[in-house]
Amino acid sequence: MAASVDISNSAQSHPVTDLRIVLIGGRHNDILSGKSSAGNFILGQNVFDTSRRTAQSEVRQQEVFSRRVTVVDTPGWWWFWHREDTPKLNQIEIQNSVHLCPPGPHVFLLAIPVDLYLPQWVKASLKQHLKLFNADVFSHTIVLFTAVAPSTYDEKKSRIRRSPTLQWILQQCGNRKHFLNISNREDRDQVKKLLEKIETLITNNGFRHCSVDRSQGETLRKEMRDLTERASKMFDQVQKQRNKLKLQIEGRLKVLFLIRYRALCGRK
Known part of the structure; x- marks a missing residue:
């Protein structure tokens, strides 16, 4: 389990000028993770297609708040599926995502809709799919709670407290989290705070990116x-x-x- 580090309000006095991000996440029925929308929000442009399911890993790059930000969007897995049930081509695309941002990603953003109910048994699905990366993914992960409707911070925290599965996921990720209202694209301060949290994570990891073979x-x-x-x-x-x-x-x-x-x- 990753060590617990509170980065909810941290900021870097010396911003990292090059950030490499891989978006990951699952889906359940018609509820998507919001990965592609989050990628567009972060980069400030509609560079990922949100009208269809992401079938292959795609990389885009923009300058954001004086940083060169590289974002890789990946195919999502079904939360209730074991890894062996995920199509082989999707597994390969997920694995290949880390090779699209050499020498390797600084952070994985695990996108989860804040209103999504996740039962206990999805833990196995998450762990199995993250093993595709052959690396200590949790120590490089921030949970990105996505939302399309406005809500207070206390309301969001209350939803997490009511979900043992979300609490477990946060524990694995050192309690690193960020809330992103993807319907409020004008609020760029959300992105700025997210980048600051990523920079704090990079610093805590000794400026090491996720190892890639x-x-x-x-x-x-x-x-x-x-x-x-x-x-x-x-x-x-x-x-x-x-x-x-x-x-x-x-x-x-x-x-x-x-x-x-x-x-x-x-x-x-």
């Missing part, structure tokens, strides 16, 4: 190419079978039409 990057890219090629071949085979079946059906319909036509002509 560079050799794994090429292996992951090869796996993605192989999976994509196999999927493409399977798609082509299915299309050929569908076209063949379509021709067979059309041929039989023509035969039936001719038989019926001749039968009708024979009656005249």
Whole structure:
């Protein structure tokens, strides 16, 4: 478990000029984590597509409050699924995210809607999916509670207190958290405070980023190419079978039409 560090109101007198962020999180039914929206909010521009599910890891970069901020958005997993139930290509995309911000991310922002109810058994899902990174992710993680409706700080804290699972997640992350109202894009002070918390985390980690095995990057890219090629071949085979079946059906319909036509002509 990561050591508990209170960074709720901390700020750095010497800001880090280069911040590398990876957004991670799960989903439940129609409730999305808000990762892509949070990424757009942080960067101050609509650079991530929020109209669809994130299918592959994407990286964007902007200057934010005199810092060069790199944000990687990742595919989300289903909170109630074990890792083996998550599609292999999604797992590879999640793993590959850390290779899109070399030499490695300073922080993982674990996006969780503040109103989302998470039962106890999602702990296993979270731990299993974070093992995809082969690193001590919790010591580099801040829980990013996302919200679309305004609420007071006390109301947000009350929701967390009522959720043993959220309390457990926060304990794993050293009680590091930030609330982000993604519907209030004009309030840039939310982003400024988040960046300050990230800088405090970087300082507490001795300015070390999350360790990344560079050799794994090429292996992951090869796996993605192989999976994509196999999927493409399977798609082509299915299309050929569908076209063949379509021709067979059309041929039989023509035969039936001719038989019926001749039968009708024979009656005249």
